[in-house]
Amino acid sequence: MLRITDIAHQIGGRVLFDGASAQIGDRQKIGLVGRNGSGKTTLLRMLMQEASPDRGEISLSARRRIGAVAQEAPDGPAPLIDIVLAADTERAALLAELAADPSGERVGEIHARLSDIDAHAAEARAATILAGLGFDAAAQARPVGTFSGGWRMRVALAAALFAQPDFLLLDEPTNHLDMEAALWLESYLARYAGGLLLVSHDRELLNRIPDAILHLQDGKLTLYAGGFDRFERTRAERQARQAALYTKQQAQRRRIQSFVDRFRAKATKARQAQSRLKMLERMEPIAAVAEDRATVFTLPKPEPLSPPLLTLEAASAGYDAAKPILRDLDLRIDMDDRIALLGVNGAGKTTLLRLLARRLKPLGGTLRASSKLQIGYFAQNQLEDLPPDKTPVEHLQALSPMATEQSLRTHLGGFAFEQSKADTKIAALSGGEKARLALAVICRAKPHILLLDEPTNHLDIDARQALIQALADYEGAVILVSHDPHIVAACADRLWIVGDGGCTPYDGDLNDYRTGVLSARRGDSKRDGDASAGSGSKRKEHRRERAVSRAALQPLRDRIRALSSDIDKKTKMIAKLHERLADPALYEPADGAANAAAGFDAATLNKAVSQLQEDLETAETEWLTLSEELEEREAAL
Secondary structure (H helix, E strand, O other), X not given: OEEXXXXXXXXXXXXXXXXXXXXXXXXXEEEEEOOOOOOHHHHHHHHOOOOOOOEEEEEEOOOOOEEEOOOOOOOOOOEHHHHHHOOOHHHHHHHHHHHOOXXXXXXXXXXXXXXXXXXXXXXXHHHHHHHHOOOOHHHHOOEHHXXXXXXXXXXXXXXXXXXXXXXXXXXXXXXXXXXXHHHHHHHHHHHOOOEEEEEOOOHHHHHHOOOEEEXXXXXXXXXXXXXXXXXXXXXXXXXXXXXXXHHHHHHHHHHXXXXXXXXXXXXXXXXXXXXXXXXXXXXXXXXXXXXXXXXXXXXXXXXXXXXXXXXXXXXXXXXXXXXXXXXXXXXXXXOOOEEEEEOOOOOOHHHHHHHHOOXXXXXXXXXXXXXXXXXXXEOOOHHHHOOOOOOHHHHHHHHOOOOOHHHHHHHHHOOOOOHHHHOOOHHHOOHHHHHHHHHHHHOOOOOOEEEEEOOOOOOOHHHHHHHHHHHHHXXXXXXXXXXXXXXXXXXXXXXXXXXXXXXXXXXXXXXXXXXXXXXXXXXXXXXXHHHOOOOHHHHHHXXXXXXXXXXXXXXXXXXXXXXXXXHHHXXXXXXXXXXXXXXXXXXXXXXXXXXXXXXXXXXXXXXXXXXXXXXXXXXXXXXXXXXXXXHHHHHHO
């Protein structure tokens, strides 16, 4: 049993905990939630005894071990598999003692203990965990120092999982993972035998794993049964009941106080007035409900552009002409596209985004885009490029020197920056606030396409939901890379798989993809669809066939575009004719005669309007029919 008893703690004069208490069972899985900066990471540090509360106590049942991911990524020449195996300190100590050639009796004891802890299966278990997190057999034998920081943090996570502590603490464990590894981790945690305290902003993870949600707010801890969705419903119901009780009590207080004020001075009523005054004093006050300030984003509306916004034809991309990462790209992006890119880290998702953002030139093939096209690109390192010594307003002023300060503040307000935060040095902003500022920066030019590479890494759940709503209202195209299944499912209506040197549409939905990923991580050789592991030659042939099929649809797309342009023109012509018909001068005797002679009298104009409306209806009907046909044929690819 993990007990948190009446703890209080302050940092820099800011109260994080004030009489917070909670109890967590040995095998209970708990999701710890709260706004950014509320103290979640501080609580984990206290549980690991890396910090102490100012008051109160944190205790764990006897002989129970708490484990967490190391804060520093492992480094050095040791292979990954050895780093993970070393996390089981008891096994490592027993093997070291055995290598020192102990006495015969001790040898028997060591072997018995190694058998008890299932040491013979340790290497296989470590390899399975590493494979689930994306390391194949060759990678597991490589020195850990040869990997990037993000991949080394995966090794640290693998070590924490392998150690199998009685109580596992995880703070945003999916931040360094792609969706494939995140899905595997989810399935692993669902089967984890020990207790778990999970800090995450991944709504799907918080719905699937925890038995209960521990909510940290205003220095208090409140435990709610069930996953995150149930927590939200239960909390909303509690707040509604509390608000009703508060309103009722306030009305009762006013009635009692009114009686006291009226009759306190009257001798015949003085005793009753005094009695009611004591009633007021004994009345336990019900706290008013403190409404959480909602996070709201407002993305600017882009100017309309004729389709397509951007096309790739037989394009290849990469950083070395001799070794392109992606080949044979035949892709098209329109204003209403909502696309999520799926695929393991290193498959080329970021390379494709950089190509679409025109930060990479195609190594081959062509990239065509409208001359007026504006693109907003949120890169994974976007936060590192923000100047720490400037305020958000000063940063935007440097980027847009001709803009007024008020317009910049209004723009920042659309990304939940109130005045005090707009005037705060960027170095003092939280990770979530910096992420919102980065979004504000890329949106200042009213982009037609938003390319978002892991935009939610530093956003809390409320901010993620605000971003989902903002993207739903946004009138441009969205191309998204995210390990958060909730934001992918909410924002994308099409999935593209990036892998095996190409990018192809995926015919299933996210649940189908999840099933395929988990099957692949278990080593199932019977994988299906585009997520399958068929031979490279078959995949290339499949992509070639699809490219040919897509090319066959080009005349249909061209006709739809021509109809769309014709519809726009006719609509504008009708509007102009209506303006002429609304002009009183058209009906003045002198002007009317001149207009009639020129063929611009009201009767002629009305006839022209009728003809244009008839033609418009015909064009709209054809456009609708062909659009449905194109949708059906694309779905069949």
